Amino acid sequence: MSTRYIYIFALVMTVVVALLLAGSKVVLEPIASKNEDIFNKRQILEAIATPLEEAGKAVASLSDQEVLDIFEKQVEQAVVTADGASVESIKAIDVDMAKERKKPEAERMYPVYEVSLDGKSFYIFSVRGSGLWDAIWGNIALEEDMNTVAGVSFDHAGETPGLGAEIKDNNAWKAQFVGKKIYDGDKYVSVYVRKGGAIDMEHEVDGLSGATVTADGVTKMLYDGLKAYEPYMEDAEGPTSMNLQ
C-alpha cells in the first residue's frame, strides 16, 4: 500500500461520504424544519394549556395539523423592542431568543403571540434565562388584563432529570402559576418561585425540592423576561384601563 494509494482512497472516501450526506440533508431538511416549527409552536401553545383544555382541546393530544391551524387562525404574531415599539421585518416565531439574549438590551427583539380563544385574548411572552447547567427558556401566557398568568411552559437544555428538569415535566408544578398576578397594585413583582413553599399566594409558587438553582433561575428569568415586555403591556392595556375608569 503506497502513500499514493492512501491519498486516493481518502479522497474517494471523502467525496462519496460528502455526496451521501449532502443528498440526505437536501431530502430530509424540509421535513425536519417543518417538524421543528410544529414542535416550537406546540411549546408556545402549552403556555395556554389550561384555557385550551377548557375549550376542549388538550395540547398533548392536538395533532400537528391542529397546532398549525390554531397558529394560522387564532394567533396574531407581533415582535416588539424593549421600548415597546413594534418590529415589522420579522415574524415572532422566527425570533431566536438565544441570539437576542446575546445582543445589547436596546437592540433585542421580543416575540408576542396574541391568541384569541372563545372570545377571550391571551398574550404569550417568550423568556430565556439560565438554569443550573445550561439555558432554560419558556413561554408565559397572560390574560387580557396583562396581570393574571394564564399558564406557563418551560424547557431546558440540560437540567437534571427528576430535579431541575421538573420545570418542564412536572405539570402539577406548572399548574401553580395559573392565576398568579405579576403586578402588586401598580408595582411590577413578577412571579417568585419560593424555596420551601409559597408564602404570598398572589405572587409566589412553591419551589422544587432538589432544584433550588434551577428554580432561582426560573424566578430570575421570569422577572427579567417579563420586565422587558412592560412597555408593550402598558401600551396594550392602556386603552382598556382608561375605559374602566
Add this chain to the structure above:
Amino acid sequence: MATSTEAKVAEKEPLFGKKEKALLTDPLLDNNPITIQVLGVCSALAVTSLIYPSLVMAVAVVFVCAFSSLATSILRNTIPKAVRLIVQLVIIATLVTLVNEALKAINYPVYKQLSVYIGLIITNCIVMGRLEAFAMANKPWRSFLDGIGNGLGYGLILVVVGAVREIFGKGSLFAGSGIAMNIIGAGPQYWIDTATAGQWGNTFFGWYANNNLMVMSVAAMFVIAVLIWIQRSRNPKLVDIS
C-alpha cells in the same frame, strides 16, 4: 480454479447455519456488550430514564452497528492499514449522521429528547470495537449478523434498564410514544390511582411514591450492576476465579 474454491467456501458457509445463529444470539446474553464486555455504558446510563427513547436508541445502534460492519467488511481488503481506524470512524460517523437526520424528520420530539446521545453513537465503543475485532477479518454477511447481534445485545439491556427505571421512577411505561401507559401514581390518568381517597387504591397504594433516584443516571449504574451480578452468578462460565 478460482470458481471451485469459491464454491467450496460457499459450501462451508451456509447462509444461516449454527455459526451465523451464534453470531446473533451470543451477544444477547453470554457475550453481551454491556454486561459482559462492559462497553457502551456511557450512553446506557444516559438515555435509559424512559423506555421509549431507549428503544429508539437501540434501533439506531442496531442500524449503525449492522451497516458499519457490513461496509467495513466489504472494504476490508481495500482499506489501507495505516488509516483503517480513521476509515472506520468515517463510516460510523456517516451512518450516525444519517440516523440523526432521519430521526429529525421522523420523530422530532424524540430527537430533542435524545439530543446529543445519537451523535455520541459515533464514540460508542461497541460499534468501533466490533469493526476492529470482527468486521476487519470476516466476510460481509457474517459481519452484518455480528453487528445486528451486538446492537441487539446492547438494545436488550437498554430496554430492560429503561423499563425498570421508568416504572419505579415515573410509574409509567412507554411514556412519550403512542402506546403510553400510566401504571401507578397520583391522578385519575393512572391505572392504580394512589390519590383517590377511600377507594382500594388508597388503602393499598396510598404509601406509594415514585423513586426520584430512578430518574437519575446513577440509578442505571445500580440496575446494570444488578443485571451483571445476576448474570454472572447464574452462568459458571463467567465466574472470575482469579
